[in-house]
Amino acid sequence: MNTAKPETIALFCLTPGGVTLAQRLQTALPLTCFTSEKLLQPGFIPFGESFAQTVQQAFSQYSALVFIAATGIVVRVIAPLLSDKLHDPAVVVMDERGEHVISLLSGHLGGANDLTRQLAGSLGADPVITTATDVNHLAAxxxxxxxxxxxxxxxxxxxxxxxQMLVSNQRVGLWWDADFASSAALYDTRGFIAVENLEALPELDALVCVTLRNELPPQTIQLFKLVPKRIVAGIGCRRDTPPQIVAELLNQHLLENHFDPLALRAIGSIALKKDEPALLELARSLQIPFNIYSVDQLALHEQRFPASEFVRATVGVGSVSQPAAWLMSDGKLVGNTLKQQGVTITLGVSDRC
Structure with a gap:
């Protein structure tokens, strides 16, 4: 999934005025600027085979693309590259005089709306944002x-x-589980109706719950569970353990600890397992990071947990899943360690967004 905070931004300019504007923006933002050979300036990269070919490469390599160009040109060049809002990068377009900055693609998830406001603020320009929730001054x-x-x-x-319910003036409640209630004020919730108690709801058409829980009290209205990715899992296993076994045990352990499987943020293990098929398949299928730790990194926290001499003789450290989970969660472990069928799984809760 793309991100609302573009970390890598590619900028494309096609005219001398565009190059001048790009140079202004370089002082405010970390940009990788592309232009044609004839307009090349220090700090700029020339287009490859063509403008379109360079955009095609950048589309999958950068979190955001900014064009100083006519909107029509941009639409034509990116049209064959579009996938969906979950994966497309942010795309922003501006005129070479820096008067208008347009959020064109991936306004919310990709962060184009925020980037548009940031660029417009740097230039004193007019941000053009057309997503319905933003136009109506509502959260999304x-x-x-x-x-x-x-x-x-x-x-x-x-x-x-x-x-759609929000922009149609329907009543959508928003409830924060105790783990997140203290930070609720940090987020834009305009248009949502605050809910304090799931047992005593106000009159609502739907309810959004921010929670890690796998189960909530049943409701008579539409309920949407918004699950932050905060759970990490340290995993150890015998070589060539079938992927299905590891996946089933992990899901079992999450549910036993009352976590929604969607809350899983990352898995981790010892460097010796970096090519373990079951762990690679698990990370791939869940689209989450697979963090690798050296023996020395795990050994720093080995004394906190019961050690297995068999494991030590096999991999060089007496415990794998527990110190791995400790490192990923900054020491915030939850529940007991699962030990079944040659697999060990330890869960932790990470505070990092």
Whole structure:
């Protein structure tokens, strides 16, 4: 999934005026600027085979693309590259005089709306944002999800439904579980109706719950569970353990600890397991990072946990899953360590967004 905070920004300019404007922007933002050979200036990169070919490469390599060009040209060059709002980068367009900055693609999840405001602020320009929730000065579910690094079941449909309800003046409640209630004020929730108690709801058409829980009290209205990705899992396993076994045990352990499987943020293990098929498949199928730790890194925290001499003789340290989870969660472990079928799994909760 793309991010609401573009970390790498490619800028394309096609005219001398565009190059001049790009040079102004370089002083305010970390930009990789591309232009034609004839307009090349220090700090700029020439187009490759062509402008279109360079854009095609950048589309999958950068979090955001900024064009100082006519909107029509940009639409034509990016049209064959479009996938969906979950994966497309932010795309922003501006005129070479720096009077208008347009959020063109991935306004919420990709962060184009925020980038548009930032660029417009740097130039004193007019930000042009057309997403319905922004136009109506309302929050958006996909923006909230991006800020929280959270996800939902049936993400596209849930976002479409809730955002449509908000702009249609329907009553959408927002409840924060205790783990997140203290930080609720940090997020844009305009248009949502604050809910304090799930047992005593105000009159609502739908309810969004920010929680890690796998189960919530049943409701008579539409309920959308927004699940922040905060759970990490340290995993140790015998060589060539079938991927299905590891996946099933991990899911079992999450549910035993009352966590929604969508809350899983990352898995981790010892460097010796960097090519373990079951762990690689798990990370690939869940689209989460697979963090690798050296023996020395794990050994720093080995004394905190019971050690296995068999494991030590096999991999060089007496415990794998527990110190790995400790490192990923800054020491915030939860529940007991699962030990079944040659697999060990330890869970932790990370505070990092």
């Amino acid at each position: 579910l996909d923006t909230l999800a991006a800020r929280l690094d959270a996800t939902l079941k049936d993400f596209r449909l849930a976002v479409k439904t809730v955002n």
